[in-house]
Amino acid sequence: MAIATVKNEASEHYSKDTGHTENLSSAEEEKSTGVKRKATGVEFVRRSKRERKKAQKMPFGLQPPSQAEEKAIAQALENSKKLQRLNSDIAVDTAPVFYPTLEEFENPIAYINKLREEASADQSGICKIVPPKEWDPPHAKLNSFTPPDRSEKTFITKKQFLHRLEEGIYFPEGKRYTIKEYEKMANDFTQAHLSAMNAAGRLGQSSGKEEGDEANDRKSDVKNNGEKIEELSATPEELIKEYWRIVEKCEDKVAVEYGNDLDVIEYGSGFPVRKDLKDTRESYEDPDSNHKEIKFKRNVSLKDGGGPDYYESCGWNLNNLPHWPGSLLRNIRGNYNGINVPWLYMGMLFSTFAWHNEDNYLYSINYHHYGAPKVWYGVPGDAASKFEECIEKMKAQRVREEKDVLQKLVLMTGPATLTAANVPLVKCIQNPGEFVVTFPKAFHGGFSLGFNCGEAVNFALPDWIPFGRDASETYRKSQRAPSISNERLLMQVARNPVDLDNIESCDILIKDLEKTMEDQRRLQKELSQNGITNIVGMPGDEDSEEYDEKRQCHVCMHMCYISALVCSCDAERVVCLRHWQNLCNCSPDQKCHLYWYSLHDIEDLILRVRMHRKKLM
Ligand SMILES: [Zn+2]
Numbered sequence: 001m002a003i004a005t006v007k008n009e010a011s012e013h014y015s016k017d018t019g020h021t022e023n024l025s026s027a028e029e030e031k032s033t034g035v036k037r038k039a040t041g042v043e044f045v046r047r048s049k050r051e052r053k054k055a056q057k058m059p060f061g062l063q064p065p066s067q068a069e070e071k072a073i074a075q076a077l078e079n080s081k082k083l084q085r086l087n088s089d090i091a092v093d094t095a096p097v098f099y100p101t102l103e104e105f106e107n108p109i110a111y112i113n114k115l116r117e118e119a120s121a122d123q124s125g126i127c128k129i130v131p132p133k134e135w136d137p138p139h140a141k142l143n144s145f146t147p148p149d150r151s152e153k154t155f156i157t158k159k160q161f162l163h164r165l166e167e168g169i170y171f172p173e174g175k176r177y178t179i180k181e182y183e184k185m186a187n188d189f190t191q192a193h194l195s196a197m198n199a200a201g202r203l204g205q206s207s208g209k210e211e212g213d214e215a216n217d218r219k220s221d222v223k224n225n226g227e228k229i230e231e232l233s234a235t236p237e238e239l240i241k242e243y244w245r246i247v248e249k250c251e252d253k254v255a256v257e258y259g260n261d262l263d264v265i266e267y268g269s270g271f272p273v274r275k276d277l278k279d280t281r282e283s284y285e286d287p288d289s290n291h292k293e294i295k296f297k298r299n300v301s302l303k304d305g306g307g308p309d310y311y312e313s314c315g316w317n318l319n320n321l322p323h324w325p326g327s328l329l330r331n332i333r334g335n336y337n338g339i340n341v342p343w344l345y346m347g348m349l350f351s352t353f354a355w356h357n358e359d360n361y362l363y364s365i366n367y368h369h370y371g372a373p374k375v376w377y378g379v380p381g382d383a384a385s386k387f388e389e390c391i392e393k394m395k396a397q398r399v400r401e402e403k404d405v406l407q408k409l410v411l412m413t414g415p416a417t418l419t420a421a422n423v424p425l426v427k428c429i430q431n432p433g434e435f436v437v438t439f440p441k442a443f444h445g446g447f448s449l450g451f452n453c454g455e456a457v458n459f460a461l462p463d464w465i466p467f468g469r470d471a472s473e474t475y476r477k478s479q480r481a482p483s484i485s486n487e488r489l490l491m492q493v494a495r496n497p498v499d500l501d502n503i504e505s506c507d508i509l510i511k512d513l514e515k516t517m518e519d520q521r522r523l524q525k526e527l528s529q530n531g532i533t534n535i536v537g538m539p540g541d542e543d544s545e546e547y548d549e550k551r552q553c554h555v556c557m558h559m560c561y562i563s564a565l566v567c568s569c570d571a572e573r574v575v576c577l578r579h580w581q582n583l584c585n586c587s588p589d590q591k592c593h594l595y596w597y598s599l600h601d602i603e604d605l606i607l608r609v610r611m612h613r614k615k616l617m
């Protein structure tokens with residue numbers, strides 16, 4: 001009886017006619033891009049009170065598919081399914097799992113660095129970290145991080161059509177929920193779906209028990225207002241199989257709603273936030289205030305429960321990790337959503353985080369606050385191009401050529417397709433209280449097995465530096481604006497190299513800065529050889545994020561932190577030195593080479609790092 005009601009309520013998630021005839025109107029799509037993402041590219045993502053209210057542009061030239069296109073896609077999908085002979089049961093290696101001791105757990109940055117150096121954890125792309133048993137943060141209960149004034153706060157979801165995830169199309173917004181409403185909807189959906197699975201004989205297939213008893217085994221009595229109702233359950237394996245059946249076979253049309261990328265400054269973090277961090281974040285929102293630096297101790301111990309302030313001050317609190325000693329990201333000034341300010345994620349059964357790697361190829365860390373497990377797949381960073389090739393081939397079979405589906409975070413495809421293309425892949429199941437770390441450039445994606453809540457943020461260790469350069473070059477080739485300027489970050493690290501605590505790290509940064517200097521030297525020579533001799537040094541106060549938009553290269557979207565070229569014909573149009581020929585057709589004497597940092601300045605910074613290196617010897 002109870003299940004029947006549930007089914008009714010959740011029926012919109014199964015609407016028969018949503019399938020291939022559902023066109024996303026431009027307005028809907030525009031609305032659905034309203035959530036400030038870190039990966040949108042052309043949007044200037046630094047968050048401030050003013051910007052938050054600003055109207056959003058469409059991040060990409062997204063167009064809803066036409067009806068003819070829809071038909072063609074459906075046919076192509078049909079054909080490719082037949083060709084692929086998918087096997088969703090394919091075995092995938094398990095990602096490494098680590099269990100830090102209390103001592104090791106004192107410093108997350110040092111520990112993750114150790115996993116890379118001593119256990120080659122980066123070779124898997126992702127890994128799981130299970131905290132010591134003493135770890136018991138206060139956030140886990142819903143009420144503790146939705147204080148009274150926030151319990152009525154609502155968030156907008158993204159609707160995900162599971163059977164269309166392999167097409168890489170953009171999805172519209174779902175409904176608006178409070179956390180409690182979302183939880184109810186999610187739990188109702190789980191029961192309705194399990195009941196459908198049960199009716200179709202897809203529950204209890206893999207447990208190896210006697211036929212007949214299965215359905216009964218999966219039912220448990222739950223008391224609800226004194227009335228007994230039956231609740232079904234499934235194993236993670238059954239749900240994983242069911243997920244790929246829906247995504248890959250496209251026989252059933254299933255829609256779920258995902259509450260992703262919720263700003264913790266607005267919605268509240270799952271972790272307690274220290275007063276000085278709150279103050280610093282507020283100071284970033286106010287251009288006139290002085291930014292206070294946040295200081296964290298390198299090691300914070302959980303011994304004897306860690307003391308009353310432990311969870312506010314420890315590095316595994318994801319609000320703190322980007323600012324931890326040794327994380328290069330603490331050299332960024334400003335609140336960058338999802339990068340140095342965590343995002344919250346409210347998930348339900350099958351809600352999907354599509355394949356992607358992090359902005360600027362940064363590290364990421366994800367914590368599971370509470371609820372049903374989350375399934376992760378990861379591809380090592382050095383197999384990223386192989387992964388992208390596979391996706392390109394897949395797209396070719398899908399007719400509709402959607403550009404940058406990975407960047408737009410809308411495409412999901414399973415182990416069968418990737419393994420068939422020899423893409424190395426690992427899998428992991430993240431339970432409440434566990435962390436998942438993703439390494440630089442490593443593609444990852446996955447889905448939830450029921451209602452849950454997670455939180456994630458980025459960080460950077462010195463070994464990330466070459467990846468940052470790689471990302472910057474890749475973005476310039478595809479005209480994608482970076483979320484953070486690689487040059488600004490690295491030059492800031494060089495000014496104050498305290499986070500480089502060994503010689504190897506110093507050498508990595510020196511090498512990178514030397515490349516930057518060589519690049520500048522070569523381009524400046526090219527400019528002067530071509531008659532561009534007007535050179536103007538820019539004042540230091542221009543070294544501020546407020547100016548970033550004004551000095552974005554018109555051609556490659558690079559943030560011209562060191563130098564740029566302008567012409568008297570259009571003061572708004574700026575290009576990087578690489579694209580000096582693409583500025584305009586005016587004569588060289590109309591043009592002006594602006595610089596914020598001279599070769600000499602860069603040389604000074606390199607010297608600074610060399611001196612720091614000497615002290616470490
Ligand atoms: Zn450029």
Ligand SMILES: [Zn+2]
Binds near residue numbers: 568
């Ligand atoms: Zn001109």
